[in-house]
Amino acid sequence: MSQTVETSRDLAPFLNKAERILGPRGLTRDPDLLDPWLTDWRGVYKGEALAMASPASAEEVAALVRLCVDHDVAIVPQGGNSGMCGGATPDSSGRQLLLSLRRMDTIHTIDAESLQVTCEAGVVLQNLHEAAERESLRFPLTLGGKGSATIGGLISTNAGGTQVLRHGTMRAQVLGLQAVLADGSLFNGLTPLKKDNRGFDLKQLLIGSEGTLGIVTAATLRLLPAIGARRVLWAGLASLQRARALLLHCEATAAEAVEGFEIIPAYSLAAVLKHIPGSRAPLDTEHPWHVLIELVADPSGADQLQDLAERLLASALENGLIDNATIAANDAQAEAFWLLRESISAAERARGPAVQHDISVAVEKMPDFVDMVTARVEERFPGTRAIAYGHLGDGNVHLHVLAPPGSLWGEWQKTEGKPISAFVYDCVTEWGGSISAEHGIGQAKLSELARLGDPVRLGTMRTVKKALDPLNILNPGKLVPLAPEQSTP
Ligand code: MLT
Ligand code: ZN
DSSP states (O other): OOOOOOOTTTTHHHHHHHHHHHOGGGEEOOHHHHGGGSBOTTSOOBOOOSEEEOOSSHHHHHHHHHHHHHHTOOEEEESSSOOSSSTTOOOTTSOSEEEEOTTOOOEEEEETTTTEEEEETTOBHHHHHHHHHHTTEEOOOOOTTTTTOBHHHHHHTTOOOSSHHHHOOHHHHEEEEEEEETTSOEEEEOSOOSOOOSSOOHHHHHTTSTTSSEEEEEEEEEOEEOOSEEEEEEEEESOHHHHHHHHHHHHHHHGGGEEEEEEEEHHHHHHHHHHSTTOOOSOSSOOSEEEEEEEEEOGGGGGGHHHHHHHHHHHHHHTTSOSEEEEOSSHHHHHHHHHHHHTHHHHHHHHOOEEEEEEEOOGGGHHHHHHHHHHHHHHHSTTOEEEEEEEGGGTEEEEEEEOOTTOOTTHHIIIIIHHHHHHHHHHHHHTTOBSBSSSOOTTTTHHHHHHHSOHHHHHHHHHHHHHHOTTOOBSTTSSSOOOGGGSOO
């Protein structure tokens, strides 16, 4: 984009034309309406926006993008604003257009025969879950932010969540995609084809591109038949090495039935219990680590699931893998177990300053990696506490480093956060892992990706970005690091 600074008067023609494209409901500059969408979910990034556009159709998105090209206005696409890396927050210039997809929330078709749903980008994940359930189907991907996360955002960030172990990330759920590209053209790839070798798979390029290559407007997603039964188990155990052994044991005993396997340290459980009034620990015994396991069965195996869950826990106890365990007695208790797991992040946020890392290493190395990295962080940064929780079965944990008691929110992250994160990412890189397992790069990890990313990979990302968005109009300053010669020293 050109570097000329336009006055707000220069942008008046743009805003008038945008309003004509979108109608009165489709554009707002009201600070009160804009405000909640200008800060990211974590409360780390605060931006300004020229206006918030809320188109009602892909055609309106396309027309708006063409207008932005003509007026050199950058666009920041946004879904539920529940991202973890500031990827949907505009910069502080006040010249970027916030493009909310939330009005586009129609579920077009749910096809029980082909097990597919086609819906607009603004559909909230929980609404999709409920719509599928009404047809005796299910959409398998789920995560803590399901009440606000939208399908478009989940696709743009290739979201993961708690069911990846069995069903894969968002990438594995997307069968077809519709998106508006940076020149305002509409890519219509909604119809899924099982085989299609006509060249580059644009859909795969757009998934996980954080709105930097195109704006996802609709998708066709895979569905599964509704489950016949589920059991949610909770176990207390001594170490992460045992947790990994337990996972192998679960896979050997229950194979495909193992749908979720999440680790929770004692510290996080205590924080959540304090955070949620009236919540209760599943076990009445203390343990350094807890594991939440979800088993599911299709209708034909539903009757045997309780027996399988009991056998699994009995043999794990007998083998010394776990020290205590329970099975949720009913759906309400199962939900209560999951709520404990899904509230870790919010509980910790309420507790005080922390820096978060969403990292992966090879699955089999994760227990030793966590032991090593938490000890090294606490030794190198005295007074901090490092905790790891999450998706052990995916080789992905959320490693949060909590500030020493009394540290000031914001201030501490600014001074201490950066060296701590650099230290953690150096360790991850040493172990051949990823500095972003599921939350993406956004603006939060841009400089660390530039510092540690493979130069060939980064160079290719820049080439692709330049080819598809030569004016740098789509979500600039996110995901794709500038070339070293463009960065300020
Ligand atoms: C989770 O797994 O709970 C989220 O991805 C991590 C978070 O909320 O920090
Ligand atoms: Zn996660």
